[in-house]
Amino acid sequence: MTVALKLEELSKTFAVGKRLFGPPKGRVHAVHPVTLEIASGETLGIVGESGCGKSTLARMLVGLLEPSGGHIEIDGEPLDNADPAVFGKRIQYVFQDPISSLNPRKTIRQIMEVPLKRLHRMDKAQRAARISEIFSQVNLREEFLDRYPHEFSGGQAQRIGIARALAAEARILILDEPVSALDVSVQAQVLNLLADLKARLGLTYLFISHDLAVVEAVSDRVAVLYFGSVVELGRAEEVFAHPRHPYTRLLADSAPVVGRALTAPEGRETELPDPLNPPRGCAFRARCPNAGPRCAGEVPMLDGRSQQAACFHPLHPGA
């Protein structure tokens, strides 16, 4: 296996309530140290409810947010202090809301030209040829090039977002809820396009979504994120069919919707803990039907099985 993307103890803490003089009022540990490897050509799904740290993790991977700790490696090379152009050629981000992620004052051609000029220093003729090639890969008509982002439907705009990411020639795409804003019929078209591009171009995907059905359909492996930590990691079909972590079971049973609290067993919390006042021990214990005394005192770590869970009382022992 060739490792395309490696995260080692990657973490992010935000200072909140910053004051002009003196320390901030508090700190939010949005991502606790996360260690993950993604193989070349693999799709790793990241799931978790709103606020669990998915976007913070994704933004660190493309250089939009500076990590508070840890390292990122692409194809074995560290990205510490890398110049944005280095990030851009290796890893690209596809946003959830395709229309607002495109500059409204620029035509699609101007938008597409930015990475070709900035990252690949192509001249005008080279840019035109490359844009034509990419547009045919994503099934977009070239007459769209002289229009503005607001003239497109969500599905077309997301194809343009994907086309822009391909223009950088990065081999790793971070897809952050890429179909969540689209109608169900259009979702399938965009997912098919992503699958086709992956097969044709040998891409590696990190696919973030709160929608378990979508993640299960597209992912080889899945990482379940809870309160900034990976709590379960394994092959997608195994994780969803036979979850080991009680949080994964809760997610699978309650078909979460962004912004809506998950259901919980009788008498249990439904919300994420307060990030400014995190609990001791396991962050899931107030919501967990299996929590015991050990869970209050110690933080469980991933247990190293083939389907890993960070839990003292997993739903099954795992292989």
Ligand SMILES: Nc1ncnc2c1ncn2[C@@H]1O[C@H](COP(=O)(O)OP(=O)(O)OP(=O)(O)O)[C@@H](O)[C@H]1O
């Ligand atoms: N700039 C910031 N300043 C302070 N706290 C932040 C900031 N960005 C995110 N957070 C906090 O970090 C935690 C993780 O947020 P993040 O947006 O990464 O979660 P998410 O899983 O992507 O959620 P969503 O699906 O709603 O986008 C949350 O507690 C959030 O409030």
